[in-house]
Every structure is written in structure tokens, then in C-alpha cells.
Amino acid sequence: MKRFSLRGVRGDLPLLACLALLTALLTAVAAAAPAFIDQLAGRAFADRLVQAQDTAPGVTYSVRLDVAPGKAVDPGGRLAEAMTDVGDELESYSWASPDLPGELRTDSARLVLPGVDTVTEAGPARLSLMHATDAPRKGGYVEGRAPRAKTGTPEIAVSAATRDGLKLRIGQRLELGRGGEQGIQATAVVVGVFATDGDARLWRQEPLLVAPLKSAEGAEGAEGAEGAESAESAERPHQAMALTAPGSILELQAQAGLQLSVQWGMRLHLNEAEARQSAGADGRRELQRALVETGELAPEQFCDMATFGGVECLLGMNPSSGLEFTSRLPVALDEFGRQWGQGQALVAFGFATLAVVALAAAVVTALLALRRRLDVYRLQRARGASALGLAVARAGHTLPGLLLGLAAGLAAASRVGEGTATGRGVLAAVGCWLILPLVTFFAVRDRALLRERTSAIRGRRAVAETALLLLAAGGVWALRSRGTKAEAGPDPLLAAVPALLGLATVVILVRCYPLPVRLLARAAARRRGTVALIGLLRAAKEAPARALALLVLVVTLAGAVFGGLVAGTLAEGREEGARWRVGADAAYLGAGFNPAAAKELARAAGVEHSARVGELRISPRNSSSGAAYGTTSLLGVDTEALRKAAPDSAAAHVTAALPVSDGAVPVLARGGPRVGERLEAELGGRKLQLKVTGVLSDAAAGDRALGPLHTPELPGQLLLTDLRALRGVAQDQFEQSALLLYGDGIRADRLRSLVPRTAPDVSPGELLILDEELTRVADDDLVGALTRAHTACIALAVVLALLALVLELLLSAPARGRTAARLRTMGLGDRQTAVLHLLQLLPMVLAAVVGGTALGLALPSLLGPALDLREFTGGPGDPGLHADVFLTVVLGAGCGLLVAGAVGVETWLGRRRGLGAVLRVGRGDE
Known part of the structure; x- marks a missing residue:
């Protein structure tokens, strides 16, 4: 058996x-x-961190830099040393939270003097001067050498494309300050030409360093820009950027009495084990908490009394503000x-x-x-x-x-x-x-x-x-x-x-x-x-x-x-x-806070049409009964410009059909107020009168043109009107504003070079390019x-x-x-x-x-x-x-x-x- x-x-x-x-x-x-x-x-998670820090540093530290005292000895050299030393300290564990996984690596430290006017053989030019710790070294120059600090005669270096575009040559002298920043009078000399081959972050983040930009002459593409004139367009200068020594920037800063900004861009690097540990819900919370602690610890280490106010910090020999911390990583997390x-x-x-x-x-x-x-x-x-x-x-x-x-x-x-x-x-x-x-x-x-x-x-x-x-x-x-x-x-x-x-x-x-x-x-x-x-x-x-x-x-x-x-x-x-988030071929978010940049973008080469959209955050109530409707988003579109740019825009069609204002702003409503109601809302110390004349359709509410205004914080109740009915509202009262740009010939590098580096207290806004967003989606x-x-x-x-x-x-x-x-x-x-x-x-x-x-x-x-x-x-x-x-x-x-x-x-x-x-x-x- x-x-x-x-x-x-x-x-x-x-x-x-x-x-x-x-x-x-x-x-x-x-x-x-x-x-x-x-x-x-x-x-x-590691791939998402890399992607989130590709176009801009994940962590940015900055200080506002005042003019150095007149008796300071070699302020430029001391500033360069201080920028390097602070960058090294920011990488050390003593300036970061002990719970922060991975390591923060300094991408670069940069100091920029924006918008100095000059005249070249190619015509007027507006030259921004930069000192960057990640600038090309000796081997990166195809002609000449790197700039050095020289009192009275700033030395500059330009890219090969800038040399050819502005018709510059080694040894050429440029008179700085003609019609530009008040008080700047100096003669700069071109001492070097550097190559811009490769995929260095400096070239991606500062396209004006790579090549100059000349916007299209005439009023082409300026339908949506306010006050655009062809004569003014024709005299617009070349836009370019050059490298120089920090001492030269400080000398010009002292002449103009400007406050500049020094920025340290840093990237968070995680190894495979750290990425796995931080990818979970608990790991992400710990990472966000560690970032907050780092943002508090580093300013204390830089200038521990700055948080109490009234205490002046120093960066090199220059008085400065305390260290400010910003990070784009929490949003990505x-x-x-x-x-x-x-x-x-x-x-x-x-x-x-x-x-x-x-x-x-x-x-x-x-x-x-x-x-x-x-x-x-x-x-x-x-x-x-x-x-x-x-x-x-x-x-x-x-x-x-x-x-x-x-x-x-x-x-x-x-x-x-x-x-x-x-x-x-x-x-x-x-x-x-x-x-x-x-x-x-x-x-x-x-x-x-x-x-x-x-x-x-x-x-x-x-x-x-x-x-x-x-x-x-x-x-x-x-x-x-x-x-x-x-x-x-x-x-x-x-x-x-x-x-x-x-x-x-x-x-x-x-x-x-x-x-x-x-x-x-x-x-x-x-x-x-x-x-x-x-x-x-x-x-x-x-x-x-x-x-x-x-x-x-x-x-x-x-x-x-x-x-x-x-x-x-x-x-x-x-x-x-991605098409919804951008809303057009490109979109400039924050256009209302920087109208000069918006005007430049609307007239840029390749831009055929432009249109403005904006959002007001209001709390309307019924004019008769006083019934409140809570927080509501009032969206406005530039109807005429949008109809030219996007003839199939549902939002433009419904706002074009709004009746003429009879003292109250005609709006279409979705959720909350009913047709025929009159509303009022407090805005900037005065009452804004509204009248609901129709229902906002799903097609109009989902129009691509409104995409840049949609955020997770957007209220569920929406009102839509024509921006012409909101002429009396100041630009700074808009919660959000965006300039939509349309054109088959739009180039990302050209548009990005037109978003200027502004003063430290002015936001440069955010530029979204449809092609870049589609690439980002494909690479995720x-x-x-x-x-x-x-x-x-x-x-x-x-x-x-x-x-x-x-x-x-x-x-x-x-x-x-x-x-x-x-x-x-x-x-x-x-x-x-x-x-x-x-x-x-x-x-x-x-x-x-x-x-x-x-x-x-x-x-x-x-x-x-x-x-x-x-x-x-x-x-x-x-x-x-x-x-x-x-x-x-x-x-x-x-x-x-x-x-x-x-x-x-x-x-x-x-x-x-x-x-x-x-x-x-x-x-x-x-």
C-alpha cells in the first residue's frame, strides 16, 4: 500500500x-x-523633488543689501567672501534642522543690479549686471578673462551671442547710466566672452545671460496691452545681462542709492533610503516640519537679533536685513x-x-x-x-x-x-x-x-x-x-x-x-x-x-x-x-502687481494677442434683505481682447452679451445669488454694486481662460463679468490677475527674459508657458x-x-x-x-x-x-x-x-x- x-x-x-x-x-x-x-x-518622490527644483531652487534664502559705508575697505571682496561663507554655512547641519533628511546643497549665490541703460553699436541697450558664484570659470571663456574688481571702471563679461548681437568686442568701453538709474555714471569695459554651451542651471534661469533680446518693433501683439504705442515700441532697447565683480555692483549701487537683494538658491538632495522614508504621509509631515524649523534656525544663526527688530545685520561690510527663507517644496509635497x-x-x-x-x-x-x-x-x-x-x-x-x-x-x-x-x-x-x-x-x-x-x-x-x-x-x-x-x-x-x-x-x-x-x-x-x-x-x-x-x-x-x-x-x-492651468499659449500670473512686465510681455516677439483676467474676493449681501452669501469669487475677463484671441471662448461670449451697466456691475452667477438680485460688497473702503443678470453656465465656468485663476482656495460661488465694468477697482485690490498670451511663435526663453528682476519688495510674478507645462507633465x-x-x-x-x-x-x-x-x-x-x-x-x-x-x-x-x-x-x-x-x-x-x-x-x-x-x-x- x-x-x-x-x-x-x-x-x-x-x-x-x-x-x-x-x-x-x-x-x-x-x-x-x-x-x-x-x-x-x-x-x-525623489523624481518629483528633482522636477520641483529644476526650474528654480527648492529653498531660497535672501537678504536686502544696503549701501556700504563710505570708509569701507574693499567692500566687494568682503561681500564675495561673505556670500561664499554664508552658502557654506547654509549647507552645514548647524544651520539646518537636525530632523531634515538629506542635505541642502547651495546651487548658487547671486547679486543683481537690474536695468542700467547704455548705448552700443547695435543701438540702445538695458544691461543688468550680475555676480554669481556659479559663473563660468577660467576654462569657460572663449575670449578674454573673467571680470575683476576695478574702482571707477567696472569690468564686464558677456556671452558670445550677446557680443555678436550688441556688436561688442574685447576692450570696448560702454557708458553706463544714460537715461537709466538716477545717479549712475560709469564707464564699463568688456574684458571677457564666455561660452554658454551645456545645460547649466545658470543658463536656464538667466536666459538674458545667454543671448540678448530685442522685442518686436511696432504694436504687433499689443492689442491687450494698456497704452501701447508703436513709436515707443520702436525705441525700446535691447535687453541683456553681463557678469561683473561684486565690487563693481556695489560701486554702482552707491551711486544710485539702491537697495539690492542677495539670494542663495539651494536644493534638497535625498538618497534612495531617505526618499523612501520621506515619501509616506508621516515622512512628508516630518519633512515639512523640518523645513519650517530650518527656516527659523538659519536666520537666527545669520543674525540672531534681527528677529527683535531695529537691529542692523551685516553681510560683508554692507548693512543688510535679516535672512529671509522661502521654499517651494511644501506645495510640491x-x-x-x-x-x-x-x-x-x-x-x-x-x-x-x-x-x-x-x-x-x-x-x-x-x-x-x-x-x-x-x-x-x-x-x-x-x-x-x-x-x-x-x-x-x-x-x-x-x-x-x-x-x-x-x-x-x-x-x-x-x-x-x-x-x-x-x-x-x-x-x-x-x-x-x-x-x-x-x-x-x-x-x-x-x-x-x-x-x-x-x-x-x-x-x-x-x-x-x-x-x-x-x-x-x-x-x-x-x-x-x-x-x-x-x-x-x-x-x-x-x-x-x-x-x-x-x-x-x-x-x-x-x-x-x-x-x-x-x-x-x-x-x-x-x-x-x-x-x-x-x-x-x-x-x-x-x-x-x-x-x-x-x-x-x-x-x-x-x-x-x-x-x-x-x-x-x-x-x-x-x-x-496643463492647458487649463495655463489658459493660453502662455500666462503671466500676477500681472496686476507688475504692469510694466505685463506690458513688455504683451508686446514680445511671437505674441499675437493678449487678454487680461482677474479675480476679486468679495463677501456680497442682498441689497434689500441684507442676506449674506459668504465669500464669493468675482471673475472678470477682458471680453473684446479675449474674443479676438480665442474666438471660441465661452466666457467671452457670455460676458459680451451682458447688458449695459445701470450703475451696478452686471454679473452672471453660479451658486448663491439668484437672477434679478442686487448685491453690494465692501471693496477698498467703498461699496461695489452688483446685479445678477443671468446664470453662469458650466461651459463658461470651465473656460480655459479662467484656468489660471482657479486655485484650491477658490470659493464655490462664482460671479463673472467684463473687466470694463470694474474700471474703478485698483489693480492691487485684485486677489489674482493674469495676462493671457496667444501666438504660435511664442518662445519660452524670450518671454522669461522679459520678466525682470525687480526690487526686493516687488513680486516678479509667475510665468507659465504651455510647452513647458506639457513637457513637465510628460516627464513626470x-x-x-x-x-x-x-x-x-x-x-x-x-x-x-x-x-x-x-x-x-x-x-x-x-x-x-x-x-x-x-x-x-x-x-x-x-x-x-x-x-x-x-x-x-x-x-x-x-x-x-x-x-x-x-x-x-x-x-x-x-x-x-x-x-x-x-x-x-x-x-x-x-x-x-x-x-x-x-x-x-x-x-x-x-x-x-x-x-x-x-x-x-x-x-x-x-x-x-x-x-x-x-x-x-x-x-x-x-
């Missing part, structure tokens, strides 16, 4: 090896998933946190799909192994063996496979990195190991052998299916109610809901798809031939037995379709979101990493699904083969046998394709706020869903090819089936 048992085990070795492989896979997936997600988050919280949902779906398919494959493998030994087990039960004893013996047979699979899975998971969840891996391995003993026990227990009544089985099945449907509905409701728990890491409910929805879909399909199959069988019964009738009837009858195959197909298809849907939506939606690795992770999970799930389906077809093949063999004894030919096999398999596959595709397309809507793609795309509303039609067709065609292959193999095997296979009756799987 022992020899017989060992022989049987040897016969099951292929299936037991398959179970061991599946155990290893499930162990690796369960154990490595947390570490893999952390690693993915760390890489995406918050944005990453919101997006990563939603991104985990996509990765969780991929892992859930993989786990469900692997588990189904393990169950099918166990059932196939059971079928090979079922006759032996029944014989042993007849001789007195217990069902529990047989199950325990089966567990002992598969124990080596468990240990081997567990070891292999944990070894594979450990290669992912730190944070491996060994406990989860062990639980997954034990669960996979117990499948075969459990199915063995339930197959040979007394109730199974005695053929339990069909009514009792149907009752329990109905209860189980109802419970499963309720559980799936409850999971969806829970996710929609509370959203995801992104702050606590991977969400088990988020991973479980797709599996529950897959099971619920299978339950519905098993109940529903036999009905049309039976109707087709009835129609076939009225026709000649019995092949279609028998095939369709068996397909309908065997529907419950095909539940595992349906589950594998439905979950795999749903995961793949869902991934393609999300990837397509993000690709299209992020591009649309977060979405790409999430999509790649989900695709990898789905690809592995597809491989396992093929394995599971092949095993399931092997499991059900004997029953189909015996039916075909009996019919062959009645004269059934090969072609009719193939049709019979096809009709038995095709309904299940069609049901799976329809159900899986429908579930994948419905998942974003079912999950609701648990998967908010607006965090990735931006924009005024939900991004339109874009399904990957090609992927869906390929998956459906793949299922069809699988069925065709199975039919061909079974037909070929049927030719070799003898009469003995037909006469073996009494099988339970028949």
Missing part, C-alpha cells in the same frame, strides 16, 4: 510542482508588495501626497488582480490533482479511512512543496529591498498549501459521497451568492464613503474590493448567461442536427462548474481594461489639465511608475490566467471527451466534434469578455472618490474617461484564440479516444 501511495505521489509530481511554484509566487507577491510600493513611492494617495489605488488593483488569479490557479491545480486521486480516495474511504486522515496525508505530501515555495518566495521578495512583510508571505504560503487538503476533505466527506440533496445544495448556494453580492456592495459603499486610507499606507479594503467585485460579477454571469444559451438551444432544437442542441445545453448546464474559469477571465480582463482606461485617461487628462515619472507597476502585475496575471485556464480545460476535458466519444459511435465526424467543443466553451468565454470589460470600464465610476483622477489631471471637472480600445480588442481576440486552440487540441485528442473511454460510466465528473 505504501509503495502504491508513493507511486501515486510520483504521478502527481507535475501538479505538486505547479502548486509549489504558485506558492512561491503568492508568497513573493504578499511579502514584497509593501516594500515594492515603498520603493515605488521613494523613486517617484502636498501635491505629491494627494496624487500618491490615489496612485496607491492603481497599484493595489494590480496586486489584487494578480493575487486573485494566482489563487484561482492554485485552486484549479488542486482540483486537477484531486481528480487524479479521487477514485483511490473513495476506495480508501470504503475501507474505513477517514476524510480528515486523507486530508492530513495529502497535506503531508505537499509539505515539501510548501517549504520550498515559501523559501523561494521569501528569497525573491527580499531582493526588492527593506520592508519585506515576511508574516504576510507566510500566511499566503500556508493558505496556498491548505487548498489541496481542504478540497480533498470536502470531496471525500460523508455528505459528498452520499450525494446530498440538490435542494439543500441550491439553498446554500443562493445564500452564499447573496452574501457575496452584499459584501461587494458593502465594500464599494465603504470606499465611496471614506475614500482611501492613503495616510496609513496600503489599504486592505482597497485591494479587496476589486476581488469582491470580480466574484460578484461571476455570480451574476453564472446566473444570467445560461438563460440566452438555453433560448438558443430551443431554437437549435427546431433545426436539423443535434450538435448545436447538445453543445448549447451542456454549456448552460455546466455554467456553475465554470465559475473558476469565469473568475480568472473576468478579473484578468477587468484589471487590464481598467489599467488601460486609467492610463488613457491620465495621458489625455493631464494634457488637458509618478504616473509612469504607477502605470508600469500596474502593467507588470497585469502581465503576470495574464500569464497565470493562461495557466489556470489550461488547467481548468484539462480538468473539464474528460467530460467533454466522453460526450464526443459517445457521439462518434453514432457517426459524429471531426468537423462536427470541433463545433460541439466550440459551442460548449464559447458561451463562457463571451460572458467573461463582456463581464470583465464591463467591470473594468465601470470600476472608476463604482469607486468614486476612492480613485479621484483629478488629483493627477487638474482641470475644472472630472476628466473624461478614455478607454484603450486596442487593448480591449486584443484581450478579446486573445480569449477567442485560446478557445480555438483548445477546440483544436480536444478534437485531435478525440480521434485517439477508444471505445473503452465511452463505456467507463459512473464517474462523478461526467
